[in-house]
Amino acid sequence: MRLHLTVSLAPALSLAACVGHQSALAPAGEQASTIASLFWLMMAVCGFMYLLVLAFLVAGLWRSRRRTDADGAPEIDPADGALTRTLLIWAGLVVAGLTLLVTGSFLADRRIAQARQRQALEVRVTGHQWWWRIQYRDPATGGWIETANELHLPADRTTRVTLGSADVVHSFWVPNVAQKLDVVPGLRNVIDLSPTRTGWFRGQCAEFCGAQHAHMAFDVKIDTPAEFDRWLAAQARSASSPADPIAARGMAIVTTGTCAMCHAVRGTRAVGKPGPDLTHIGSRRSIAAGTLAMSRGALQGWIVQPQAVKPGTMMPPIPLSPVDADAASRYLAGLR
Numbered sequence: 001m002r003l004h005l006t007v008s009l010a011p012a013l014s015l016a017a018c019v020g021h022q023s024a025l026a027p028a029g030e031q032a033s034t035i036a037s038l039f040w041l042m043m044a045v046c047g048f049m050y051l052l053v054l055a056f057l058v059a060g061l062w063r064s065r066r067r068t069d070a071d072g073a074p075e076i077d078p079a080d081g082a083l084t085r086t087l088l089i090w091a092g093l094v095v096a097g098l099t100l101l102v103t104g105s106f107l108a109d110r111r112i113a114q115a116r117q118r119q120a121l122e123v124r125v126t127g128h129q130w131w132w133r134i135q136y137r138d139p140a141t142g143g144w145i146e147t148a149n150e151l152h153l154p155a156d157r158t159t160r161v162t163l164g165s166a167d168v169v170h171s172f173w174v175p176n177v178a179q180k181l182d183v184v185p186g187l188r189n190v191i192d193l194s195p196t197r198t199g200w201f202r203g204q205c206a207e208f209c210g211a212q213h214a215h216m217a218f219d220v221k222i223d224t225p226a227e228f229d230r231w232l233a234a235q236a237r238s239a240s241s242p243a244d245p246i247a248a249r250g251m252a253i254v255t256t257g258t259c260a261m262c263h264a265v266r267g268t269r270a271v272g273k274p275g276p277d278l279t280h281i282g283s284r285r286s287i288a289a290g291t292l293a294m295s296r297g298a299l300q301g302w303i304v305q306p307q308a309v310k311p312g313t314m315m316p317p318i319p320l321s322p323v324d325a326d327a328a329s330r331y332l333a334g335l336r
């Protein structure tokens with residue numbers, strides 16, 4: 001009984017997993033809609049053919065049983081043409097099904113490629129083991145505004161993302177918005193994202209890239225165009241110096257100590273490049289590429305024991321006293 005329940009629940013559970021903020025079947029973008037339609041077409045054609053094969057199999061077994069019960073004489077007489085007719089119908093069905101699949105696939109490809117003709121917002125995404133460097137073209141200066149692990153996109157506009165890798169092959173995938181595309185060292189791959197629905201979604205590296213591949217996610221926020229412009233203008237600003245004395249102490253620790261060797265906080269002495277830009281880290285929803293929800297406690301734990309959270313990460317443990325770690329996390333959480 002229990003086994004029966006598990007078996008009957010399994011399809012329902014797997015379908016439930018398809019609805020949500022990381023699902024190719026809940027499209028929030030033009031490209032993902034096209035792919036979802038193609039998926040349902042393939043599902044319908046292949047499902048129909050599959051059921052037909054099963055029906056013929058069951059019918060064949062049934063007839064052969066009946067025949068054994070009777071005199072064993074062959075029921076199909078090759079001379080009456082029934083076999084030829086059946087095979088012709090079958091071949092026709094196969095050709096029609098394949099034609100539908102090929103046409104659907106061709107049209108989906110064409111539709112996705114159309115976005116390349118449009119004016120688009122320019123974004124660069126670089127895969128690192130195991131996080132994402134994200135840079136937006138600044139409409140005001142033409143320079144690049146850098147952030148990490150949280151991709152903001154304006155709805156009803158196309159964003160053109162140029163993908164690069166700093167180390168191994170990764171794969172960039174925001175299932176709700178578009179198809180996936182490999183992120184290859186030495187190559188510049190380009191993908192267009194045309195989101196249609198606002199909200200929070202989740203992207204994930206979709207190519208095994210080392211021990212923490214599963215912890216190489218990113219938050220995706222689809223904003224209204226006005227919200228997006230405000231957000232980008234805020235990201236373009238340098239970090240402000242905190243008035244709070246504990247946070248000020250934290251600022252001294254972060255921007256002049258070990259952290260500054262790898263991280264940048266724009267507007268301070270910290271200009272390190274190997275790690276994620278921290279200028280507005282407090283405004284992000286998660287830390288360590290989607291590994292922990294953003295909080296002061298999570299920041300503090302991450303600074304002191306990153307290897308406990310994400311074994312193998314390039315971030316070394318920073319031996320700070322509890323008071324200093326508390327100050328550093330207070331400063332970082334305030335970088336909004």
Ligand code: CUA
Pocket residue numbers: 127128130169170171205206207208209210212213214216
């Ligand atoms: Cu990067 Cu998997």
